[in-house]
Amino acid sequence: MDYALDRFVAEVATAIRATEKVPADLVETQTPKPNIPADLAFPAFRAAKALGVAPLQLAQQLATSLRLPADSLIGAVTATGPFLNFSIHPQRFASAVLDEIHARGDAYGHDDQDEQQTIVVDYSAPNVAKRMHVGHIRSTIIGQTLVHIFRALGYRVIGDNHLGDWGKQFGAIIAAIMRYGKPDGDSETELAQLEAIYARYNEEIKENPELDEEARRWSLLLEQGDPQARELWQWCVDATLRANQRNYDRLGVQFDHAYGESFYEHMLPAVIQEAIDNKAAYRDEGGAAVVEEAGPNLPTFLLQRSDGGTLYITRDVATIEFRIREFDPVRIIYVVDARQELHFRQLFALVRAMGYAHDIELVHVPFGTVFDAHGNALSTRKGNMVYLEALLDEAVRRAREVVENKNPDLSDAEKAAVAEAVGIGAVVYNDLYQDPRRNITLDWGRMLATEGNSATYLQYSYARCRSILRRAATEGPLDDFTTVDCTLLLHASEQQLIKYLARLPDTVREAGARYAPFVIADWCYATAREFGIFFEQCPVLKAETSALRSARLALVTATAQALKNGLSLLGINVPERM
RNA sequence: GGGGCUGUAGCUCAGAUGGAUAGAGCAGCAACCUUCUAAGUUGUUGGUCGUGCGUUCGAGUCGCACCAGCCCCGCCA
Numbered sequence: 001m002d003y004a005l006d007r008f009v010a011e012v013a014t015a016i017r018a019t020e021k022v023p024a025d026l027v028e029t030q031t032p033k034p035n036i037p038a039d040l041a042f043p044a045f046r047a048a049k050a051l052g053v054a055p056l057q058l059a060q061q062l063a064t065s066l067r068l069p070a071d072s073l074i075g076a077v078t079a080t081g082p083f084l085n086f087s088i089h090p091q092r093f094a095s096a097v098l099d100e101i102h103a104r105g106d107a108y109g110h111d112d113q114d115e116q117q118t119i120v121v122d123y124s125a126p127n128v129a130k131r132m133h134v135g136h137i138r139s140t141i142i143g144q145t146l147v148h149i150f151r152a153l154g155y156r157v158i159g160d161n162h163l164g165d166w167g168k169q170f171g172a173i174i175a176a177i178m179r180y181g182k183p184d185g186d187s188e189t190e191l192a193q194l195e196a197i198y199a200r201y202n203e204e205i206k207e208n209p210e211l212d213e214e215a216r217r218w219s220l221l222l223e224q225g226d227p228q229a230r231e232l233w234q235w236c237v238d239a240t241l242r243a244n245q246r247n248y249d250r251l252g253v254q255f256d257h258a259y260g261e262s263f264y265e266h267m268l269p270a271v272i273q274e275a276i277d278n279k280a281a282y283r284d285e286g287g288a289a290v291v292e293e294a295g296p297n298l299p300t301f302l303l304q305r306s307d308g309g310t311l312y313i314t315r316d317v318a319t320i321e322f323r324i325r326e327f328d329p330v331r332i333i334y335v336v337d338a339r340q341e342l343h344f345r346q347l348f349a350l351v352r353a354m355g356y357a358h359d360i361e362l363v364h365v366p367f368g369t370v371f372d373a374h375g376n377a378l379s380t381r382k383g384n385m386v387y388l389e390a391l392l393d394e395a396v397r398r399a400r401e402v403v404e405n406k407n408p409d410l411s412d413a414e415k416a417a418v419a420e421a422v423g424i425g426a427v428v429y430n431d432l433y434q435d436p437r438r439n440i441t442l443d444w445g446r447m448l449a450t451e452g453n454s455a456t457y458l459q460y461s462y463a464r465c466r467s468i469l470r471r472a473a474t475e476g477p478l479d480d481f482t483t484v485d486c487t488l489l490l491h492a493s494e495q496q497l498i499k500y501l502a503r504l505p506d507t508v509r510e511a512g513a514r515y516a517p518f519v520i521a522d523w524c525y526a527t528a529r530e531f532g533i534f535f536e537q538c539p540v541l542k543a544e545t546s547a548l549r550s551a552r553l554a555l556v557t558a559t560a561q562a563l564k565n566g567l568s569l570l571g572i573n574v575p576e577r578m
Numbered sequence: 579g580g581g582g583c584u585g586u587a588g589c590u591c592a593g594a595u596g597g598a599u600a601g602a603g604c605a606g607c608a609a610c611c612u613u614c615u616a617a618g619u620u621g622u623u624g625g626u627c628g629u630g631c632g633u634u635c636g637a638g639u640c641g642c643a644c645c646a647g648c649c650c651c652g653c654c655a
Contacts (some may be wrong), residue, residue, distance in 0.1 A: 025617055030597080033600090035599065041598085043597055045636080083598065119580095127655085144586080158629080164655070167655070169654095252590095261655095286651060292652095293653085298651095299581085299651050299652075300652055301652050302652045311653075338583065339649055339650060340655085341582060341649085341650070342655095349591085367649090368583085369649085370585090404610060434590085437590090438583095440590095451617065451618090452604060453591080456617060457617070460618080461617095464617095464618080464642065467615055513594090518591095522602095533620095535619080537619090537628090541614050
């Protein structure tokens with residue numbers, strides 16, 4: 001999809017090439033910093049060097065010999081020192097941008113692909129029989145946003161929730177259920193009880209070794225497919241999915257699949273054998289399958305324990321094989337804690353050594369740890385753990401207080417809806433507004449900030465747009481868009497706002513290329529700011545002329561649409577009023 | 579011992595692929611609501627970009643070394 005800004009950039013490159021004064025491969029343009037009064041720049045340094053002339057001179061020559069086509073989106077060209085600066089044509093650009101936002105609607109900012117390629121995104125991955133906590137929220141939120149972004153970029157995206165539903169601990173969990181009875185409560189309460197009896201069981205093991213034996217027995221029974229063990233395990237899985245689903249629904253998270261680790265269990269012996277046959281791994285004297293030097297700077301690791309048990313990485317290899325067979329992806333993205341960086345380097349190197357995934361990009365998108373307000377890691381043992389449901393509830397509760405305070409006239413149902421959108425939006429934005437690699441601090445004050453770079457500010461900006469449009473509608477039907485003259489939008493703040501609206505498509509592309517949702521968050525914030533300035537400086541409903549009023553209404557409509565599109569990529573809902 | 583990530587204003591962060599005067603928000607100080615939502619807007623204070631060398635016409639950005647913080651390194655996930 002070629003958007004107005006793409007065409008502008010292409011026109012600039014074409015115009016420079018047409019002068020035949022610059023080698024084609026040195027025609028490189030860049031977006032200048034905001035303090036530069038231009039929309040695109042050609043720095044003449046490199047071309048000048050290649051041609052053996054002074055950069056200033058080359059920029060001057062180009063400025064005088066450039067010819068612009070009629071109806072060009074380029075408005076002005078000036079040489080400023082060694083830079084050749086291009087400005088957009090205000091009227092044509094305004095019309096072009098608002099046109100395409102109007103035409104594309106919810107798809108504005110999205111791209112298409114001729115041959116749709118598939119990307120698998122592996123995210124969330126909570127453990128069965130445990131409540132989700134802040135440790136899971138980052139993967140869930142960042143992963144879901146990447147799913148949105150790549151869908152917007154035209155990919156077929158498979159979201160897979162790689163549940164932690166297998167491993168030795170299930171023997172003890174089943175044994176605990178047998179000993180203390182099946183928990184009985186409502187979704188998350190049920191899981192909390194399950195956690196509690198599991199902890200209690202492990203506590204009692206210390207004094208009663210028979211219990212350890214019992215856990216092992218159940219573990220074995222489960223592996224062998226014993227019906228009772230299987231049934232209790234399945235009950236744990238279902239209870240966990242039920243409880244998690246409430247959180248997923250509130251966060252707008254949807255998966256295409258939730259193949260847990262157990263799903264791959266039957267593939268593991270073949271995977272291990274294959275690795276050994278391929279000489280990617282060998283058996284050591286203890287019987288363990290060892291992988292050595294899978295790549296530079298990669299420590300040795302195990303594919304199979306000496307007692308025959310498999311490991312996390314064994315299941316991951318099987319998972320990759322399965323995904324390749326099943327989905328034929330061009331890329332598999334893992335949204336997982338940065339502490340597992342080495343694990344993924346080892347995994348990817350091993351899979352390649354086994355002859356898989358040569359033409360498939362394997363990407364680990366790492367994210368930092370969540371710390372409490374005192375800078376301590378959250379842990380159950382330290383007693384400072386924050387569970388996801390409690391986090392969401394608290395965020396919504398605090399948002400509700402603000403709504404009651406700021407907007408007492410709304411109906412109760414509307415207050416609840418706004419509080420939900422604002423509270424959840426704050427939690428989501430807290431994970432998306434900055435580079436995921438950074439560690440983040442759980443700070444209620446900052447998370448629920450209603451000012452500055454916050455989800456609330458963005459939602460508020462949208463609500464203000466809608467408010468204007470609502471009022472306009474009460475004064476009579478809006479003009480049909482085709483009759484609106486967008487070339488009237490020449491006020492500095494109108495022009496600035498339009499330029500930001502025009503950047504959404506490229507912003508989405510950059511966010512995808514960098515696996516960086518914050519690029520979109522930045523765009524939303526910058527755009528909302530520009531709208532705030534426009535809002536102060538340009539009356540819409542009381543514009544000087546009715547033609548200008550119509551044009552500004554079109555601009556407000558476009559702003560609302562673009563902001564909504566950007567925020568929906570982030571998974572943030574926009575209230576009509578707040 | 580080996581490796582990874584991070585270091586930009588008092589605090590939280592942008593500044594990817596080297597370019598023009600390093601930008602926001604918060605906090606502080608000050609101004610603006612009989613006019614479309616003040617959850618807003620404007621002004622202002624505040625920076626040896628961890629340190630040092632190097633590459634380059636040009637370095638917050640690239641290379642090397644060092645310093646500080648966090649994290650990882652075969653029988654957990």
